[in-house]
Amino acid sequence: MSERIPSYPGTPLKERDFTEGRVLHTWWVPKADYAWDAGVAIGRFLAGLKEGRILGVTCPQCRRVLVPPRMVCEHCFVPTSHWVELPGTGTVKTFSICTVRWDMERLEVPIIPAVIALDGAEAPTGGGGGFMHLLGEVEPTPEAVRIGMRVEPVWRPAAERTAAITDILYFRPLKEG
């Protein structure tokens, strides 16, 4: 703010001004329902999940194995070609231990979102394929979870799968060997 300007507009209100009816206001709750088709590439990916398989697709030009799969490699801008099945195991690239919900209510059990780089989808330039999912069967503490941790998917029982990302319940630490 400039020293040439002596005073500034803007009138602060408190939450109480609303709850105690001191400020005139209206309230509205929107209802907005959507049905999203999965699309061509993600549709095939979801069909794979229902069979307990994680699929990637290859860019014929840069040879990246793209996960999540897509119709076009956005680096090369050419159509993707060969579909490959990945082993499902991977490495935690980064994670958080989240103790609040979106509306800032505390969570009783922390949730551990992570970005998982999948084996077989590493790119030589970095930026390998992978997606966000949750970690489980591990203590939700920064001491127990670590970047670089090897993980494997825990699948929903086959009969209960719905061709959704939640067909994988979570990833858990991989017991090597």
Add this chain to the structure above:
Amino acid sequence: MKMRRVAVVGAGMTKFVRRALETADELSWQATRMALDSCGLTLDDIDAVASGTAPDAFDGVHMNSEYLCPGSGGWNKPFIRCYVGGGTGVMAVIHGWYHVASGLFDTCLVVCEEKMSSCQPHPQGAFLTIFDHTLERPLGPNLLWIFAMEMNAYMQRYGLSHRDIALVTVKNRQNAKDHPCALLGEDITVDDVLNSEVMAWPVRRLDVSPISDGAVAIVLAAEKVAHRITDKPVWIEGVGWSLETAYWTNRDLSYPQQVEEAARMAYQMAGITEPRKQIHIVEPYDPFDYKELHHLEGLLLADKGKAPEMTALGITRRDGDLPVCPSGGLLGVGNPIAAAGLMKVAELFWQLRGEAGARQVPGNPKRGLAQAWGDLMQVGTVVILGVA
């Protein structure tokens, strides 16, 4: 490419508050009027208006800029909105700049407003749709996740401690004490940050800027007009912007490549070859404390992983060699998204004219850089201002 020179000639802003009595349009009017008054213009002198506001979902108003048109001075004028998430406040300046640089208009108002408080129970609800509807939303995400995971990747990559990062919040809140529009100007300690409640580890409450309501406006003019309006025009010397892929889980989250792309474009336009010597003040985007550090590195003003050390050495203090967020930034002044980005450009305007009062950076700074960032960690927007 033949572009006309464009100057910032006036600026105004409202207080940034947790919740404002004024409507979004009323806040816009207050900032716009102050900007026009500051340079002695009336709306008749304005050829076009560039508006910026972040998601319509905050206000619950479809096409929110059209709703803001009256207070923003847009009546029966060429009026258009840009929206690139958190990058909007700086992008709106770029938008206004090419209105004038192109030769189409001689003057342009840039008005950014955000009223986050209307969204109940918490404006974070408006952000949930940023996540992929098929692959991510079924996991129950909230916006903090992406920041927490980016911060964790950054800390791990360079072996940084939370203590290294928390200094940014301490500095910016202290700077904000001298900003009359600030929401959170106060003295706090690194331990206050480290002891604040964990929200999404590693992010704690005091790592995060406050949700706010507020508006900012600036006036742009072509060179021949600018000299008639003021004897202290502040020139837009360079602009840049860039967008990364939406496949954020495929990216290296420890470095904001899109910010580097935007900075290189702006440096080239401004003829800057040694940014660390030629930029005197920086207002990087700081919605979280680690973001200021991340962005200093992306802007090539710090070596990768070394911005925390610059902060610890006091280099980024208001009286340091490279003052960073002398305004108090989003962490101290507040974060009404689009308005917060434009606040950074207004701060450079006041600093480079020597009008920043108690916040004035010493040593007659000649050139400053403002930067914003947003969307799904995708966009980088950069503006470089200078005085002759």
